[in-house]
Amino acid sequence: MKPKAKLIRKTPLRSKTAPKRSPLRRKTKSDAEWQKARKVVLKRSDGRCEARLPVCQGWAHHVHHILRRSQGGKHEESNLLSVCTRCHDYIHANPKESAERNFLKIRKYDIDDN
Numbered sequence: 001m002k003p004k005a006k007l008i009r010k011t012p013l014r015s016k017t018a019p020k021r022s023p024l025r026r027k028t029k030s031d032a033e034w035q036k037a038r039k040v041v042l043k044r045s046d047g048r049c050e051a052r053l054p055v056c057q058g059w060a061h062h063v064h065h066i067l068r069r070s071q072g073g074k075h076e077e078s079n080l081l082s083v084c085t086r087c088h089d090y091i092h093a094n095p096k097e098s099a100e101r102n103f104l105k106i107r108k109y110d111i112d113d114n
């Protein structure tokens, strides 16, 4: 007897949890704080990168959170650093070194001790 080929019907992926298009995203308080803090920090550094790592490009194009937002970091001047693209990449690529330089605050459980 020949096995019947199973007919797999491809249904378009349509998740029930797909985000609905929200009408006009409201500006949150957090957005406003972020924009404000960003300006203050870039002004503080005169638009220059504050990390000054060996890979530095000089001008700051990013504002980095020393303590990650996901770990409770706030949009506060003391938690922010003006960085150039390269230093920013470097900071995230080398968290341990960056923590030693105080460019990054890492909670203990995030540090790999090996």
Ligand SMILES: [Zn+2]
Pocket: 049, 050, 051, 052, 053, 055, 056, 057, 058, 083, 084, 085, 086, 087, 088
């Ligand atoms: Zn830099």
Ligand SMILES: [Zn+2]
Pocket: 063, 064, 065, 088, 091, 092
């Ligand atoms: Zn960052």
